[in-house]
Amino acid sequence: MRIDIITVLPELLTSPFEASILKRAIEKDLVEVHLHNLRDYTSGNYKQVDDYQFGGGAGMVMMIEPIDKCISHLKAERTYDEVIYMTPDGETLNQSIANQISLKENLIILCGHYKGVDQRVRDMHVTCEISIGDYVLSGGELAAAVLCDAVIRLLPGVLNDETSALTDTFQDNLLAPPVYTRPSEYKGMEVPKILLSGDFPKIEKWREEQALERTQKRRPDLLQ
Numbered sequence: 085m086r087i088d089i090i091t092v093l094p095e096l097l098t099s100p101f102e103a104s105i106l107k108r109a110i111e112k113d114l115v116e117v118h119l120h121n122l123r124d125y126t127s128g129n130y131k132q133v134d135d136y137q138f139g140g141g142a143g144m145v146m147m148i149e150p151i152d153k154c155i156s157h158l159k160a161e162r163t164y165d166e167v168i169y170m171t172p173d174g175e176t177l178n179q180s181i182a183n184q185i186s187l188k189e190n191l192i193i194l195c196g197h198y199k200g201v202d203q204r205v206r207d208m209h210v211t212c213e214i215s216i217g218d219y220v221l222s223g224g225e226l227a228a229a230v231l232c233d234a235v236i237r238l239l240p241g242v243l244n245d246e247t248s249a250l251t252d253t254f255q256d257n258l259l260a261p262p263v264y265t266r267p268s269e270y271k272g273m274e275v276p277k278i279l280l281s282g283d284f285p286k287i288e289k290w291r292e293e294q295a296l297e298r299t300q301k302r303r304p305d306l307l308q
């Protein structure tokens with residue numbers, strides 16, 4: 085997979101890819117992530133990327149020209165499966181969307197700022213609009229990092245134990261069951277006996293029951 089991220093704040097998007105699982109995925113060549121500073125696609129001394137909105141009103145709008153130049157430049161090099169725009173009015177990210185995106189080859193992710201991008205960018209280039217939740221961030225960069233993390237960890241070979249993404253919370257519309265590690269007793273708090281029994285069919289059944297109970301209590305909407 086190749087991901088090209090278009091941003092006015094590339095510095096916000098360096099550290100997420102420099103640690104742990106995402107770093108290893110890049111080192112293993114399972115994913116390439118390229119950051120593109122939108123200001124490199126501006127003309128003029130001010131490297132202007134935003135302007136006042138037509139019709140008046142508070143807040144600046146990201147201009148079409150630098151974004152179109154950047155996306156057109158990328159599209160001239162290769163074909164892209166999706167151009168994703170991170171925006172609070174997009175479709176809310178969930179595990180199913182992350183699964184679908186993880187099957188793509190080449191992605192462009194556009195990070196919005198201010199009041200968002202000129203609508204014509206969306207009409208011309210964007211194929212998919214994603215929100216990471218019903219709240220407004222100062223820009224799309226952290227949302228893009230969240231999306232990349234959710235997607236990259238699903239790529240084959242990224243997780244050591246490939247089956248472990250399959251047992252994640254949400255992977256089958258259930259929350260994950262509680263987990264424990266050593267010590268088996270801490271300040272009088274004991275690990276459920278069943279987990280120490282070595283009876284794996286029974287342990288599996290217990291985990292399924294716990295997952296269902298937790299989902300019923302915390303996220304009944306997932307069971308509908």
Ligand code: ADE
Pocket residue numbers: 170171172196214215216217218219220221222223224227
């Ligand atoms: N940009 C600002 N807020 C956002 C959100 N909640 N999701 C995606 N992109 C955003």
